[in-house]
Amino acid sequence: RSLHGNGVKVIVQPAAIGFPRPKPVMLARLRAIDRIAASHGLRVAIALFDGWNNFGDLAGSRRWARSVLDQFRHGASVAYVDVHNEINLTPSKAAFAWARRMLGFVRADLSGVPVTVSTTLQSGVQGLADVVRALHGAPPDFYDVHVYGEVSRAGGLLRAAQRIAAPRPIYIGETGLSSWSGADSVQGLPETTAAYLAYQAYYLSPVAAASTDL
Numbered sequence: 290r291s292l293h294g295n296g297v298k299v300i301v302q303p304a305a306i307g308f309p310r311p312k313p314v315m316l317a318r319l320r321a322i323d324r325i326a327a328s329h330g331l332r333v334a335i336a337l338f339d340g341w342n343n344f345g346d347l348a349g350s351r352r353w354a355r356s357v358l359d360q361f362r363h364g365a366s367v368a369y370v371d372v373h374n375e376i377n378l379t380p381s382k383a384a385f386a387w388a389r390r391m392l393g394f395v396r397a398d399l400s401g402v403p404v405t406v407s408t409t410l411q412s413g414v415q416g417l418a419d420v421v422r423a424l425h426g427a428p429p430d431f432y433d434v435h436v437y438g439e440v441s442r443a444g445g446l447l448r449a450a451q452r453i454a455a456p457r458p459i460y461i462g463e464t465g466l467s468s469w470s471g472a473d474s475v476q477g478l479p480e481t482t483a484a485y486l487a488y489q490a491y492y493l494s495p496v497a498a499a500s501t502d503l
Contacts, residue, residue, distance in 0.1 A: 301319070309349035377408040407432075
């Protein structure tokens with residue numbers, strides 16, 4: 290709250306918590322996240338199936354998704370659900386057919402909660418264009434885009450993404466970089482937390498300006 294934030298994002302990996310039946314200890318941790326967020330007046334954005342590519346297992350996917358979402362029904366308000374985090378990293382006909390089914394499933398399971406799929410713009414907007422084309426006729430409520438890479442390209446990428454996604458809105462679900470020097474390496478930047486915090490501010494400023502201009 291000291292950062293004037295109003296929400297927290299929870300990225301859930303099937304490989305980390307167990308699939309198709311999540312481990313009880315992991316479900317308990319998700320409930321704890323829900324309680325902590327609620328106690329601070331924060332909403333929760335849930336990103337499902339990070340790193341997932343077993344798109345032929347629709348029944349298992351539904352069972353797993355419901356088990357995860359059940360942990361967020363009684364505490365913090367759910368802002369939205371990203372059915373697959375950065376689905377354009379593993380694009381295929383099977384992936385997009387799976388996404389269409391899972392969008393409908395999650396939308397019915399959490400009535401009134403917006404649903405989306407996210408794409409990264411790090412290599413350009415082609416991945417988003419592929420997703421929009423594949424989900425035509427059964428689109429998400431909005432398109433979640435992740436802005437990484439060279440920050441000077443942010444404005445052009447976001448304007449192009451907005452045109453591709455129209456009439457659906459776009460939402461910047463992720464951007465920036467870690468403030469821990471051990472997570473990302475920036476050439477010429479001192480390996481100190483202070484330097485990476487300063488670079489984070491430098492990175493976020495043009496992204497925020499570009500989003501305001503949309």
